[in-house]
Amino acid sequence: MPIKMPSTLPAYDVLQNEGVMVMGEGRAERQDIRPLRIALLNLMPKKIQTETQFARLIGATPLQIDLHLIRISSHETRNTAAEHMAEFYRPWEDVRDEKYDGLIITGAPIEQLPYEEVTYWDELTQIFDWTQTNIHSTFGVCWGGMAMVNHFHGVQKHILPAKAFGCFRHRNLAPASPFLRGFSDDLLMPVSRWTEVRMDEVEAQPDLIPLIASDETGPALVEDPAHRALYMFNHFEYDSFTLKEEYDRDVAAGKAINVPVNYYPDDDPENIPTNRWRSHAHLLYGNWINDIYQSTPFDLEAIGSGHW
Template sequence: MCPVILPKDLPATATLINENIFVMNHERAQSQQIRPLEILFLNLMPTKIVTETQILRLLSNSLIQINVTFLQTSDYTSKHTPKSHLDTFYTTFEEIKDKSFDALIVSGAPVENMEFEDVQYWNELTRIFDYAEANVQSSLFICWGAQAALYYYYGIDKKPLEKKMFGIFEHENLDKNSPLMRGLDDVFYAPHSRHTGNSIEDIKEVRDLETLAYSKEAGPLLITDKSKRKVFITGHPEYDAETLSLEYFRDINAGLKIETPFNYFVDDDPEKGIKVTWRSTGSMIYNNWINYYVYQETPYNLKRDKK
């Protein structure tokens, strides 16, 4: 199995090694006669180290060598991640705007109740979206990142929900012949944690888009364009087992009103522990995206074949 290439001092590196996941440092990677996939990861989450580890864990399941460049916004600086971490491991758009990448990942962000144009880094984000059209083979957008991209590229606005979509929901595989759905069961589970959503009716109005997975409760989960260059994930198949639990007890301890996450705790009882039902789903989706939408489609010489 080929590894994700990570800096030795990145916190996620030690975590993944302790989980017996194969990672490689830059020095060893440079000695091999293989070109790794170059993935740009725009991390908009406040808890950047946690999100890094979740995404890198799934990328590490691939058989393809991957080099990840971490990107932060310049218009807004995270207050929940040490500055030393950002200075050491993150770059800005100005520093990479003249480069090309095989893939882009855009995380979610806790700004879903705001209008898109009111988000502090919206203008910078749209510049990155435009950049990706010309310089990235395939982009994957997660949760709010997916909502933002659907809005910017296709004019599909998010809609407020009556109550928070919070828990583990059943989804139907709508297109078993799609490369992105290869290996997924007819019915599978994935986490959601959001206050807004996208309507499948709005998505159907756009001829270039196809919904690949749908939940009666949570709505569309996986959406892709016909060119395989954009993938939208409205939920969080990358979540750790404890992620929803930490969010639930954080709000409980803060005195906030929050329902128990749906279909998450054993017998819906927080005292009985967590029932993990989505781990294979996340691995399969990311593996399929890397293999079929990125590796098999991207040019070998990125600079020469820059779009």
């Protein structure tokens, strides 16, 4: 089954050209099926790139996905055209009475700020609480995941002495987890952050289950069953050249930045980077979508009621 999105959304043509099954509103409405309603709360400045990355992953499953794009009501983006935002995004205040099978909360380039200094922190914490009544399963990514685990469990983020940047080896800590079905024991994952969540502080929380971790960069994926949430502190959704774009941007700006480790062949930025995480990225998001499908109520209004 395909992912349903407006045919005018830039991601539509990109994914169609990649062979991902996509469909517009008209064709979707002719199918007698309840698609999974998945929302993306996009906090990244490059909205179109981020939409495409996540749509690619959640649109690759056999289930029909109805993708909804949400933005913070109290914050206006300066990096994406206002016309794009007006046409494709709805502010959270407009959807707070609606229910969704799944919600992805992206990262944001504000990780070194204390949470309370983020201009939209009050609204975001309301959204975190809203997930407990209106969302069946939530997936917090990078800063979004760190912010969620801080809100619900008080787990702190810590500033790193240098940016964790590149592709780092990770261990599968829970092979029996439904979210890691098909995963290797050892895998590579893109990391790009100035902060970390520490394993000992995650393990000190009895309600949190570490699923994937790195000896170099700490926990990467944590399950929070009590809040029906996953927290991913890294970037499985990255395209092949996303780390290169970040590296080239910082070099051009004269910023001190290390060559991303284990990314370019021979660690030489003159070489074309190799994507060695794509299959696990599709596995993880496919497993998440499958878990939602297996457990979400058929009646959307039953989400959050505890009666399914």
